[in-house]
Amino acid sequence: xxxxxxxxxxxxxxxxxxxxxxxxxxxxxxxxxxxxxxxxxxxxxxxxxxxxxxxxxxxxxxxxxxxxxxxxxxxxxxxxxxxxxxxxxxxxxxxxxxxxxxxxxxxxxxxxxxxxxxxxxxxxxxxxxxxxxxxxxxxxxxxxxxxxxxxxxxxxxxxxxxxxxxxxxxxxxxxxxxxxxxxxxxxxxxxxxxxxxxxxxxxxxxxxxxxxxxxxxxxxxxxxxxxxxxxxxxxxxxxxxxxxxxxxxxxxxxxxxxxxxxxxxxxxxxxxxxxxxxxxxxxxxxxxxxxxxxxxxxxxxxxxxxxxxxxxxxxxxxxxxxxxxxxxxxxxxxxxxx
Amino acid sequence: xxxxxxxxxxxxxxxxxxxxxxxxxxxxxxxxxxxxxxxxxxxxxxxxxxxxxxxxxxxxxxxxxxxxxxxxxxxxxxxxxxxxxxxxxxxxxxxxxxxxxxxxxxxxxxxxxxxxxxxxxxxxxxxxxxxxxxxxxxxxxxxxxxxxxxxxxxxxxxxxxxxxxxxxxxxxxxxxxxxxxxxxxxxxxxxxxxxxxxxxxxxxxxxxxxxxxxxxxxxxxxxxxxxxxxxxxxxxxxxxxxxxxxxxxxxxxxxxxxxxxxxxxxxxxxxxxxxxxxxxxxxxxxxxxxxxxxxxxxxxxxxxxxxxxxxxxxxxxxxxxxxxxxxxxxxxxxxxxxxxx
Numbered sequence: 001x002x003x004x005x006x007x008x009x010x011x012x013x014x015x016x017x018x019x020x021x022x023x024x025x026x027x028x029x030x031x032x033x034x035x036x037x038x039x040x041x042x043x044x045x046x047x048x049x050x051x052x053x054x055x056x057x058x059x060x061x062x063x064x065x066x067x068x069x070x071x072x073x074x075x076x077x078x079x080x081x082x083x084x085x086x087x088x089x090x091x092x093x094x095x096x097x098x099x100x101x102x103x104x105x106x107x108x109x110x111x112x113x114x115x116x117x118x119x120x121x122x123x124x125x126x127x128x129x130x131x132x133x134x135x136x137x138x139x140x141x142x143x144x145x146x147x148x149x150x151x152x153x154x155x156x157x158x159x160x161x162x163x164x165x166x167x168x169x170x171x172x173x174x175x176x177x178x179x180x181x182x183x184x185x186x187x188x189x190x191x192x193x194x195x196x197x198x199x200x201x202x203x204x205x206x207x208x209x210x211x212x213x214x215x216x217x218x219x220x221x222x223x224x225x226x227x228x229x230x231x232x233x234x235x236x237x238x239x240x241x242x243x244x245x246x247x248x249x250x251x252x253x254x255x256x257x258x259x260x261x262x263x264x265x266x267x268x269x270x271x272x273x274x275x276x277x278x279x280x281x282x283x284x285x286x287x288x289x290x291x292x293x294x295x296x297x298x299x300x301x302x303x304x305x306x307x308x309x310x311x312x313x314x315x316x317x318x319x320x321x322x323x324x325x326x327x328x329x330x331x332x333x334x335x336x337x338x
Numbered sequence: 339x340x341x342x343x344x345x346x347x348x349x350x351x352x353x354x355x356x357x358x359x360x361x362x363x364x365x366x367x368x369x370x371x372x373x374x375x376x377x378x379x380x381x382x383x384x385x386x387x388x389x390x391x392x393x394x395x396x397x398x399x400x401x402x403x404x405x406x407x408x409x410x411x412x413x414x415x416x417x418x419x420x421x422x423x424x425x426x427x428x429x430x431x432x433x434x435x436x437x438x439x440x441x442x443x444x445x446x447x448x449x450x451x452x453x454x455x456x457x458x459x460x461x462x463x464x465x466x467x468x469x470x471x472x473x474x475x476x477x478x479x480x481x482x483x484x485x486x487x488x489x490x491x492x493x494x495x496x497x498x499x500x501x502x503x504x505x506x507x508x509x510x511x512x513x514x515x516x517x518x519x520x521x522x523x524x525x526x527x528x529x530x531x532x533x534x535x536x537x538x539x540x541x542x543x544x545x546x547x548x549x550x551x552x553x554x555x556x557x558x559x560x561x562x563x564x565x566x567x568x569x570x571x572x573x574x575x576x577x578x579x580x581x582x583x584x585x586x587x588x589x590x591x592x593x594x595x596x597x598x599x600x601x602x603x604x605x606x607x608x609x610x611x612x613x614x615x616x617x618x619x620x621x622x623x624x625x626x627x628x629x630x631x632x633x634x635x636x637x638x639x640x641x642x643x644x645x646x647x648x649x650x651x652x653x654x655x656x657x658x659x660x661x662x663x664x665x666x667x668x669x670x671x672x673x674x675x676x677x678x679x
Contacts, residue, residue: 045532046503158621188383189559193603193617200614215532218562222605222615245607259537261562263604265585273541274534277504330607 006033006071007209008057008177013066015049015056024282026052027063028233029308032316034177034226039203039210041224041241043217043256045278049233050213051100054179056081057211058097059088070095073176093123096170100182102162106154112165113150116140119173135172143168143198160191167198177209184219196223217260221245226314229253232281232289235308238316246329249317251294254327288320296325344412345521345553346395346438347371351407353390353399353577363625364390364403366577366633372521377547377554379568379585381561381600383622387577388557389443392523395555396434397425412520413437436466439514440523444530445506449498456494459513466517481512485542504535511542518550525557540567561604565589570659573597576633577625583660593662595640632665640666 015027027049034040042050056063059081068080072091080091096119099105106115116139117132137147143164154162163183170178180199184192196219202208214220220227221241228238229252237250248254258272276293279285285292291301300320308318319325353365365387372378382388393399395409397420409420413433423430439462442448449458456478463474475494482490485508498506507527514522524543528536540563547554556567564571565585572582573596581594592598602616620637631647632638638646642665651663 045534160621188622189561189600190383190603190618191621193615194619197614197617217533218605218607221607256533257607259533260607261533261536261540261560261566263561263565263589263601263606265565265589271537271541273538277502277535278532 005035006069007036008034008071008211009067009069010057011067011069013053013056013068014064015052015061016064022282025233025284026281027056030066030230030235031308032228032235032238034209034211036176036209037203037207038226039212039224041212041214041220041227042230043214043220043227044230046215047278047281048230049281050215050230051181053230054097054181054211054213058095058179059092060097070177089123093119093173094175095177095179096173096175097179097181098163098166098170098183101186102159102166103186105166106162108154111151111153112140112145112157115154115165116150116168116172119169123173136168139168139172142202143171144194158191159187160194163187163195164198167195167202171202171206174206175208177211179211179213181213182215183212185214185216192219199223217256229256232279232284234289234318235316236290236318240314243315244329246331248327248329249311249315249322249325250290250319251296251325251327252290254329255293257329288318296321343373344371344410345374346412346555347408347410348391348395349408349410351391351394351409352405353387353394354404355400356402356404357626360626363628364577365394366625367407368574368577368579370572370579370582372553372555374520374553375547375551376570377556377568379564379571380555380557380574381559381564381571382574383559385622385624386574387625388574389525391574392440392525392555392557395420395521395523396438396440397421397423397430398434411438432466435462435519436517437519438521438523439517439519440525441507441510441514441527443526445503445510446498446530448510449506451498454495454497455501455509459494459509459516462513462516478512478516481516482509484546485509485512485515486538487512503531504538507531507535507539508542511539511546515546515550515552519552521553521555522547523555523557526559527556528563529558529560536563543567561601573600576622576628578633578663580634580664581660581662583657587657587660593656593660593667594634594664595638595666596634599637632663638666640664642666 011031013027013030017024017026030053044050055061057068063081069077070080071077078091113136116136120127120132136150140147140150145164184195187195203210212220212223224241227241227244229236231252237253248257255272255274274293287303288301288306291297306318306320308316310316311322348368348370351365351368355362355364368391380388390399394405399405405421410417411420459478460474463477467477468474479490479494487493487505487508501509528539558564568585571585571588572579575596581597588597589601592601599618605615618637631649632651635641635646645665651665653661653663654667655661656667
């Protein structure tokens, strides 16, 4: 078997929901690869399928079709979506998740100690209780929680501390990949910075790989090595962070970037207002899903859906006019001397 | 009122809430003013008293909040102190919704699901402008068109669940603006929305402000939107305004350690990606039984022991219209701002 470069390869992932004969394609044909130790950011508007994608990857919900190829520590590659129960149990602890809302993702009737050690109980039922407590105290220290608070219940903690509990719970069984689903969007600005710094420190220390789902572009730009932009269940662009933010190739990416409010009153941006709203995924437009809101739309876009293709190395885009359009992004200037 | 052009002047506003554990001092001596046609941004983290301050201006706070101070409003019939008006009297009702109106945070919960959108926008017109049903319908539809709701005649008779988040927010703005208020209070109007829709709504508020010559009090914790929308900024921490000034001043040379921390903790796209974000350690304390001294003392990097934890700082003017409440700044005026790196 050839050793894979990638720790995770997502291939043609589909997720469809059917209800009353209406099929909603929540995730349509998504493929991308992640190297070990990398952070891949996924951005898009609400309802574009970011969270569904994340949950399909951890097999929290079953995907309709597609593959998630995971290369385990021993170098063997498994299709994570297609392995038997026994192997799944073994591998599941390698891929963990941090949830969006720190207020509803912790059981109010369990002590923090029980919350943090629950994954241990599920995966190592024979482990001694004293050892579990020791590991919980260690991990609490690592994420910046005072270990003496572990006997308390979640209500006694603030939003930022709760998110740290969520992170500790994901980390305690030494995962290799963490899917972070909007881990900071429910937090205040100054607390956001603390949690982002923590995630970065842990990544460096433990060699973690992140899939970072967020709608906040500035946070994604800060933390990610590569970024994927989703629109209506499809990946429209995937590239290295700096390339994507400085030279977007898809008109939707350009529009997203131009609507980010920049915390600097001297920056006057040329805004490209996006007209209308995200279409109903149960009844998507013909051709390119974005053509109704796109200012560069030509006849072809209304009829033929563009192919998601690799235009340069590590640069994927789904747009007919990707080569000819000159789109605007952010300018990266040299750091100014303060 | 000392400033003739001010539309509203809030003086030394205190709001206390009685709780089982003691008295929560949610707002502790807030003073600010808004001029005609001006946009003031009120920035702060959750729990710092932003929303309570806004609601006090409309006198719609919960009765268990005890409020003191002065809110002078330049109404159609001269200057009135809103806090002295009976909260259910006819005078305040004449102001509420007509001269001052408010856009609330979450569009999804602000509308009653039982009535049509048109019916709910109409409530305001029928109270303040005309009793004629047909005419008020016309006015409401006109306003819905103005805020960019396509197909307004049809939308008028629809229920909130048939609207998307962005459209509901537009309907909420239409409801707030239908009587041409002098002052619009926008309490986190775009937090629940996506960036693209957010950009549309902010642009809309700006345009309408120019057209109707309103003053706007823009409340948010998002420093990006403030930079884009406001003329002046007031930064709130733990029930107090710690720094106010023109928007460029605040962003380019913030003086209060909290403002510096807030601005430093936002990553700017396009700037070189720093390894770490600047972060303020600790969390906002609960405003219960606060100790003497500066509220930011525990988290501050520039604190001076023996001064900051003993006495509350007084506001100091450090530039034109730029006022800071901090002992550390007071001691070394003339020096450049603190170093963030």
